Amino acid sequence: MFSPRGASAGPFSGLTQRLVAASILLALVVGGGFAVMLLAIDELRADDRRTRRAQRVTVAATQLQRLLLDLETGERGFILTRQAQFLEPWAAARAGFARRARDLLALTAGDAETTQRARSIVDAQRAYIDQYSVPTVEAARRGDPSAGTGARATDGKRRVDALRAQFDQLLGPEQRRSAAAAASSEAASRRAAAGAIVGLSGSLVLIVLYVAYLRRAIVLPVRRAATMAGRVAAGDLGARLPEREAGEIGALELAFNVMGDSLERNRDELAALAEEQAALRRVATLVARGAPPDEVFAAVAEEAGRLTGADLTVLSRYESAAESTSIAGWSRTGRRLPIGSRSALGGHETRTLVLETGRTVRIDRYDPDDDSVPHAWRGLRSGVGAPINVEGRLWGAMTVACEREEPLPAGTEDRLAAFTDLVATAVANAESRSELMASRVRIVATADETRRRIERDLHDGAQQRLVSLALQLRAAQTTVPPELRDLDAELDGVATGLAGVLEELRETARGIHPAILSEGGLGPALRTLARRSAVLVRLDLRVERRLPEPIEVGAYYVVSEALTNAAKHAEASAVDVRIDAVEGVLRISVADDGVGGAEFGGGSGLVGLKDRVEALGGSISVTSPPRAGTAVNVKLPLGDDVSAPPGT
Structure with missing residues (x-):
C-alpha cells in the first residue's frame, strides 16, 4: 500500500532481505570456520591413527627383535657355559615368537611394503630359530663339539646381523611415518586454531556489525516511532517521522505520517464541527x-x-x-x-x-x-x-x-x-407570538368592552326599570286605605325588597366594570376597592397620572383578584399593595400574611390574571411558600406615553 523512498532500489533494499543476507553471511563465516576446524580435526585423527599404528608396529617389531636377542643371548650363554639357566630366556623367547610374529603381521596388514618386510623378518627369524638356534642348542646338549666352533658362531652372528638389518629397514620408515604424522598433526592443529580464530573473530565482527545495523535500521527508527507515537497520544498531532529509511521501516515511517495527517485532518474537522455546533447551540x-x-x-x-x-x-x-x-x-x-x-x-x-x-x-x-x-x-x-x-x-x-x-x-x-x-x-416564532399577543389583546379588549356594555345595559336598562318599579310601588302604597294595614305592610316589604335587589344589581354592575375606574382613573378605583375589602389593605400608590386604559383595567383586576383570593382562600389579616411606574414599566406588588400555597392552575383565578397580563405584554410571578403568605408581582409595559388619557 505504501511505497517509501528506495523501497524498490535493489534485491536487498528491503529490511527483511538485508537481515536475511546478513544472517546468511554470518552463517557462512561461522560455518566456514567450523568447516576448517572439522577438516583439521579429521586430519588430526588420521595422523593420530597413523602415529599410533607406526608406534604399535615399532613396539611389535622391537618386541620381536628383543626375542631375537634373548634367543641369541641364551643360546650363546648355554654354548659357552653349558649351564641350563641360560636356556630359560631362550625357551621363553622361542615360545613367544609365534604370538609376537602374528601381532607384527597383523599390525602391518594393509601396507604391502611394510607387510612384505615384516613377513621377511618373521620368515628369517623363524629360519634362524629352526635352522640355527634349535640345532645348535640340541648339539650343545648332546655335547657335540661342533656346536661351539667359530664357524657356527660366525654363521649365527651373520644371521642375527641380517635380521637386525631387516628390523632397521622396517622401523626406519615407520619412525619416519610417525614423525611425518606428528608434523602433519602439528600443522593441522595450527590450521584448526587459525580457523577457529578466524571464524570466531569474523563472527564477532559480523555480530557487532549486525547489532549495529539492527540498532540503526530497527531500534533507533522504532524508538523514534515510539517517541512520536507518545507525542501523538499526548495530543501533539503535528508530530511526524523523517522518511529516510528503506524497506519496512520506511513503510512504517510513511504509514505513521499518513496516520498523523489523517488524525490532524480529523481533529481539524472535529474542531470545526464542534465550533459549528457550539455556534448553532x-x-x-x-x-x-x-x-x-x-x-x-x-x-x-x-x-x-x-x-x-x-x-x-x-x-x-x-x-x-x-x-x-x-x-x-x-x-x-x-x-x-x-x-x-x-x-x-x-x-x-x-x-x-x-x-x-x-x-x-x-x-x-x-x-x-x-x-x-x-x-x-x-x-x-x-x-x-x-x-x-x-x-x-x-x-x-x-x-x-x-x-x-x-x-x-x-x-x-x-x-x-x-x-x-x-x-x-x-x-416564525416571533410572528406566532405577535399573532398570539394580538389575539390575546383582542380577547381582553373584547372582554372589557363586553363588561362595559353589560354594566351600561344594567345601568340604563334593568337598573332604571327597577327604580321605576320601586317608585310606582311607593306611589301605590300611599293610596292604600288605613284599614288595609296588612296590604300596606306587604307593599312596604315588596318595596324594601326591590330596593335590596337594586342595590345588589348596582354592586354587580360595579364589579363588572367600575364606573369610577373610567371616570377617576386607577388611583380612586383602587382606594374604593381597598375600602370595600373584607381584609385590611395598606395601599402604597405612587402613580397619580392617568395610564392607558388597558393598563388601568389590567392593574385594577390584578389587585381585585389578589384581594379576593386573600379574603377567600389565604385567611389573611392584612394585605400590602404597592404600585409604581419606573422606566416605562408599571410594577404591581400584592402581598398578604395568609397561609400561602397558592399556584397557577389551582383554581385561584391566577390563570386568568396570567392571560390578561401576558396579553398586555407583561409578566407575572407568584411566590407563595406554605404558611408564609402569598406575594403577587406584576410588570406591565407602559410604552412611551404614560400619561395618555383613557381610550387613546
Whole structure:
C-alpha cells in the first residue's frame, strides 16, 4: 500500500532481505570456520591413527627383535657355559615368537611394503630359530663339539646381523611415518586454531556489525516511532517521522505520517464541527428562550461570519420583488453596513440570485465594474447566499462575503443552511407570538368592552326599570286605605325588597366594570376597592397620572383578584399593595400574611390574571411558600406615553 523512498532500489533494499543476507553471511563465516576446524580435526585423527599404528608396529617389531636377542643371548650363554639357566630366556623367547610374529603381521596388514618386510623378518627369524638356534642348542646338549666352533658362531652372528638389518629397514620408515604424522598433526592443529580464530573473530565482527545495523535500521527508527507515537497520544498531532529509511521501516515511517495527517485532518474537522455546533447551540438557545428577533438576527450574523471565515455577513428581508431591507449584519473589517435601509435588487449579486432561484448561490468572483451591484457590496471578491424560508414562503436571504482573493471555503453553503433554519424558526416564532399577543389583546379588549356594555345595559336598562318599579310601588302604597294595614305592610316589604335587589344589581354592575375606574382613573378605583375589602389593605400608590386604559383595567383586576383570593382562600389579616411606574414599566406588588400555597392552575383565578397580563405584554410571578403568605408581582409595559388619557 505504501511505497517509501528506495523501497524498490535493489534485491536487498528491503529490511527483511538485508537481515536475511546478513544472517546468511554470518552463517557462512561461522560455518566456514567450523568447516576448517572439522577438516583439521579429521586430519588430526588420521595422523593420530597413523602415529599410533607406526608406534604399535615399532613396539611389535622391537618386541620381536628383543626375542631375537634373548634367543641369541641364551643360546650363546648355554654354548659357552653349558649351564641350563641360560636356556630359560631362550625357551621363553622361542615360545613367544609365534604370538609376537602374528601381532607384527597383523599390525602391518594393509601396507604391502611394510607387510612384505615384516613377513621377511618373521620368515628369517623363524629360519634362524629352526635352522640355527634349535640345532645348535640340541648339539650343545648332546655335547657335540661342533656346536661351539667359530664357524657356527660366525654363521649365527651373520644371521642375527641380517635380521637386525631387516628390523632397521622396517622401523626406519615407520619412525619416519610417525614423525611425518606428528608434523602433519602439528600443522593441522595450527590450521584448526587459525580457523577457529578466524571464524570466531569474523563472527564477532559480523555480530557487532549486525547489532549495529539492527540498532540503526530497527531500534533507533522504532524508538523514534515510539517517541512520536507518545507525542501523538499526548495530543501533539503535528508530530511526524523523517522518511529516510528503506524497506519496512520506511513503510512504517510513511504509514505513521499518513496516520498523523489523517488524525490532524480529523481533529481539524472535529474542531470545526464542534465550533459549528457550539455556534448553532448559542443561537438555538436564544431562539428557544424567545429572545427578540433583532437579538437573534444579530447573533446569527456574527456566528455565521466567524464560523465561515467571512469578512461580512448580512441578513436581508424581501419587501417585494424589487427591494429588500437589511435587518442585521456583522463585519470583521469594520465595513459600514446599511442595516435598516432598503436597497434595490438586481444585478449579479447573491440576494437577487437567491430571490430568482430560491436556492443557495455562490459567486466566486464579483465583477468590480458591474454598476448594478449595490454600493455597499463594492470591493467584495466572493460571496455565498442562502434563502430563509418561513412556513413555505421565501422570507429573506443571508449572505456571507469576503474581501480576500481566495473564495469562501467549500461547505459554506451547508453551514449557512443550518443558520437560516434557525432564523426561519425565530421569525416564525416571533410572528406566532405577535399573532398570539394580538389575539390575546383582542380577547381582553373584547372582554372589557363586553363588561362595559353589560354594566351600561344594567345601568340604563334593568337598573332604571327597577327604580321605576320601586317608585310606582311607593306611589301605590300611599293610596292604600288605613284599614288595609296588612296590604300596606306587604307593599312596604315588596318595596324594601326591590330596593335590596337594586342595590345588589348596582354592586354587580360595579364589579363588572367600575364606573369610577373610567371616570377617576386607577388611583380612586383602587382606594374604593381597598375600602370595600373584607381584609385590611395598606395601599402604597405612587402613580397619580392617568395610564392607558388597558393598563388601568389590567392593574385594577390584578389587585381585585389578589384581594379576593386573600379574603377567600389565604385567611389573611392584612394585605400590602404597592404600585409604581419606573422606566416605562408599571410594577404591581400584592402581598398578604395568609397561609400561602397558592399556584397557577389551582383554581385561584391566577390563570386568568396570567392571560390578561401576558396579553398586555407583561409578566407575572407568584411566590407563595406554605404558611408564609402569598406575594403577587406584576410588570406591565407602559410604552412611551404614560400619561395618555383613557381610550387613546
